[in-house]
Amino acid sequence: MHQTLKQTFGYSEFRFGQVEIIEQVLAGRDSFVLMPTGGGKSMCYQLPALLLPGLTVVVSPLMSLMKDQVDGLQAMGIAADFVNSSLTRDQVLDVFRRLRDGQIKLLYVAPERLLQEQFLQRLGDVGVSLFAIDEAHCVSQWGHDFRPDYIALSRLKQQFPQVPLLALTATADPATQQDIRQQLGLYQPFISISSFDRPNIRYTVLEKFRPLEQLVTLLKSQENQSGIVYCSSRKKVDELAEQLKGKGFAVGAYHAGLSNEQRALVQDQFKRDQLQLIVATVAFGMGVNKPNIRFVVHFDLPRTIEAYYQETGRAGRDGVAAEAIMLFDPADTARTRKWIETDENQSRIEVTLQRFNAMAAFAEAQTCRRQVLLNYFGEASQQACGNCDICLDPPQRFDGTELAQKALSCVWRVGQSFGMHHVIDVLRGSQGQKITELGHDKLSTYGIGKDKSHDYWLSVLRQLIHYGLLQQDITRHSVLQLLPAARPVLKGETSLQLAIPRLNAPTSPKAGKVQQKQDYDRILFSKLRALRKQIAERSDVAPFVVFSDASLIEMAQQMPTSRSDFLAISGVGQTKLTRYGDEFLDLISEYLDQ
Incomplete structure (x- = not known):
């Protein structure tokens, strides 16, 4: 396990919880894994896939997510591929041929394709060692992103009773967790629930008073870093994107009303750092596999804490400091409640209102934002985080024991x-x-x-x-x-x-730019980023597929000048050393000689 981790993936040690999960998967046991975005969920099935004898099938909900994962794996020399509607018939047949010949270890597929009778038959002939269900909250009626196609995944247990099933999610409250395990028919599963905490993200809620001016000020403070702005409607997305373009920002709009081609182009330009900013509805969610997003702004109040947590979780996936900023107008809560109550399904109204009320309470909270999030997900915490607006600009307090x-x-x-x-x-x-x-x-x-x-x-x-x-x-x-x-x-x-309850709207704390905890050479980092972009364009992949920002920061700290030193950088495995090592080492040596 450790040898594969270093040689293939370029990491010297496992993250919290990964070893136990991987051991259970290799032992053939069903498992349920709840781990925050950026916590290393994908390693829990990608590494076992290399050690198991047969094929690992990964159920993934979005085409763009599959492509990013496969690009990243192939860059590390791993035999991975996907089957979805973006492929031609000949391309699909080629994947099937390589599957039959045992040339693929990891196959990504959407649930609706996986459950086609002919496809299941092919998998039975090939021999599957593991099914990994990514974004497993989609299977639950209590989940914030329920998808009917996921419900039918319970068939896997009936058709492949001996094949272990690994369900993974970053976003599930206790009711959703239980429902996922039940819906998928997991048999006496190993359960791993990691902390929901993302300590590198600073949470800030600002009173919304002149939103466009506030947003422009925030964007200027970010120094051309990658970010996402979430809006509540398609119309608002289009309007805001045009306004920001007019102010000179490299920005793209993304929502379900655009064509597949338009959305794919915007997402691709964003991944390749050709756009600084995406203005989007919730449609821009699970498909974002870009680790160097430095900030997420919610221009409107999200409907649920699950959605908020998942959307803010797009920031700082590489572990580097990031910002989650929400512009909050208390009047939005009444409007949203009224809209929710137009639903004809009474029981659905109750659940939706409950989830929205929790979100509104987060926005209005007088206690540490991180505590609110952690306690909502069942992770009791009485410790203030020191990295949110409430901690940095605390409200007045009193002995509330009697109350x-x-x-x-x-x-x-x-x-x-x-x-x-x-x-x-x-x-x-x-x-x-x-x-x-x-x-x-x-x-x-x-x-x-x-x-x-x-x-x-x-x-x-x-x-x-x-x-x-x-x-x-x-x-x-x-x-x-x-x-x-x-x-x-x-x-x-x-x-x-x-x-002391702030019954009037609080004054806006100042939101500064991201404070980097790491001490590193900024000039060298900038040069490394430029080289990464050049290599990415040559290889026709997103820059983060070459190396993450976290790896570049470590290079700008350690300044390796030999292949062995370069291999010690986190995220550098044998394949990436062979493919990219010399160019990065030459740049670092040249920089040190100046």
Whole structure:
């Protein structure tokens, strides 16, 4: 395993969790892997594919994603290919011939193609060692990007009962995780849930007041780095892209209303660093396999935390410092809720509203943004991150222990069976019909919080959720439930600092450019980037396929002058040393001689 990791992929050590996952996959066990974007999910099936005797089939939802992965693998000398509708009939037949001859170790395919009877038959003849289901949250009804084609993947277990199945996702709350395992029919799976934390990303929410001016200021601070701006509608994407072009930015628009050819061209230009910026709807999501995106801006409030997390996760996949900036207008929340409620499916409305309310609470949060994200995904954290706008520009705080006890006690008294607004009504002594019918006006917590406004209590309850003391059960109409961390607060064994609710819109903290933690030679880095672009154009691949920014930064730090030193750089394996080593070494030696 370690030898293959270094010689083929160019890494000296595995990342957190990879060794255990790979060992289980090689042992033939079904596995469920939840790992953040940039955490190294693909290594969990790419490396085993080289060590297993037969074929590894990777189910991937988007053509562009397949191509990027295959380009990267082929650049490392790995026998990988894909089958999708972008290929001609002759090209598909050529892939089938090489499959039959055992010349392909990794095959990428979309679910609808994979499940064609003839295709499954071919795979049965070839011999499959592993099925890897990437973006597995697409299989779940609770997932934010549910796709009906994924549901039918449960057939794989029936048709290939002896072949292990590896499900991978970066974005799934506990309900979605359980649903994925159930839908795919995983048998006693090994479960690996890594931290959702992306410490290199700085999260910032700015009050939206003059959005175009704010955006232009942000873009100018980024010094021509790659970035994505997400908008809520196609119309807004087109308008904003034109406005930015008029201000001299190299920008492309991307949404589902454009032709396949237009979208493919924009994505290709962005990957090749010919465009600095993409303005896009959520249609520009999973297909982005570009590790050197330095910032993501949400021009509008996203619909779910899952979508926000996945979209911000496009930034800094190489581990280098990155920015996630959201422009937030509190008035957007009411408009979006109204739009959600136009759905005819009542149960779907409830789930969608719950997810959106969590997103709105994130935008309005008075607690560390990273804590809110981590606790939402079931990763309890009471530690502030020091790398978000709330940590860098903290709100005023007070001893909120007594208020927390009142709120937590009220949740307990109503049997952990009601949502936020009902609990607030009880706390504030509401005389509404529902309260009296249920006898909740007789509870000891009835009216004990009448000195605070509804919005004040809303902020307190949201903070208790963000701190991991309460949770909302999405499968039970968003009822509030106590979590283990609530017990010591209720018993008075620990105190709790809360933020004074900002009931008026907060002032905008200053969003600076990305602060690089790494100390490296910027001039040499710039020259290395130029050489990388030149080689990429010659080889007709995206620059990051040659080397990532993280590898170039390490070269600009270590300044290797021998082949053995160059091989020690992270991301340099034997194939890349042979293909590109001399040109990079010559440039570094020339630079040092100046």
